Amino acid sequence: MNSFGSEIWLALVTCFAAVFTQNILLTTFLGMCPFTSVSREVKTAAGLGGAVVFVMTFTTALNWLAYKYVLIPLELEFFRFILFIIIIAAFVQFVEMVIDRYSPKLYQNLGIFLPLITVNCAILGASLFMVIREYHFIQTIGYGFGAGLGWLLAILAMAGIRTRLNESRVPEGLRGPGITLIIAGLMALAFIGFTGVLG
């Protein structure tokens, strides 16, 4: 029981670190493409972010199981890129069908974002980090959820700032991606401030 408790604690710490100090978008730059293109409106950003949290939590867990119980026994570790991609694509397809069948309303809000997620590097990146950092299973769930949440947080903040930005005068060459990147840099600076919060 005690060891289970410490596993949970470890998972919480990993989750917190993934949201703030090791934010997958602001420290490892994963998921930049949708970040710069979809962050114009708060509502769409929230939709995509929610989908990312959901898919990332489940796919990292699934990939952990697949890596541990299929690839390691077969000694096919180098095969993980292909396996992870296939699992992610299959999972996204599956979720899309389930949502479409049972909740057309949610499908309308979320449906267009799901296909985008298959090619979101942050999803694959989370799985690869999970392998390299040798997380345990519960820790992996915490990490997947935290990384997704961090991404959601970053894109929401960016969308909020960008709607305000419409009213300010930005130099011509800097408009669009340029200023987005500078804001992202400032946000990354702010997130570095969390370093050391959890020892």
Add this chain to the structure above:
Amino acid sequence: MALQAVKSNRDIILDGLWRDNPIFRQVLGICSTLAVTNVVLNTAVMCTSLTLVTALSCLTVSLLRHWTPRNIRMMVQTLIIAFYVIIVDLILKAYWPEMSSNLGPYVGLIITNCIIMGRCEAFAGSNPPVSSFWDGFYSGLGYSLILLGISVVRELLGMGTILGFAVPYFSNPQYWDKWIIMVMPPGAFFTLACMIWLCRSIKSKEAKS
């Protein structure tokens, strides 16, 4: 005929390197590589891998274009790209283990790099193999040039070195305080933003004249 071929080759090169440069035109595909731009050497290895993977994937996609059913072409492209990425990853692991551990997961992330997918989809899917190969190659090269530029700025200002060699003025603490921020993640954002600003300004001047 020959003349036409030469001209289109020139177009491919110009488009890949400057006119349609994936980074400052669309800000695509920076995900997998921006994270390793704090050191020039890592960036160079990463960019070489990426350029090779792009060129070879485009070649393969183009070779198989008549036999690929349209509705599953994305999956086929992804598998082709993943195949080359695995080869690169294994080669690095076998012959340069330190570099492989430095780059960590980023080599694998080349698979989801939007540039490769984009080139396969936009060009290689409907063009002959040889020009597809060059198109992929020069797109990768245009991308690499910008990232190498970023990494040179970051390593020089952040550590006072280039490729690990000390640069006279910048490595001397008496003249130059190292900009630690350049080596940290925000530095990459700021440098890339300035790069895009510069390139776009030059471009809009070009368009006016």
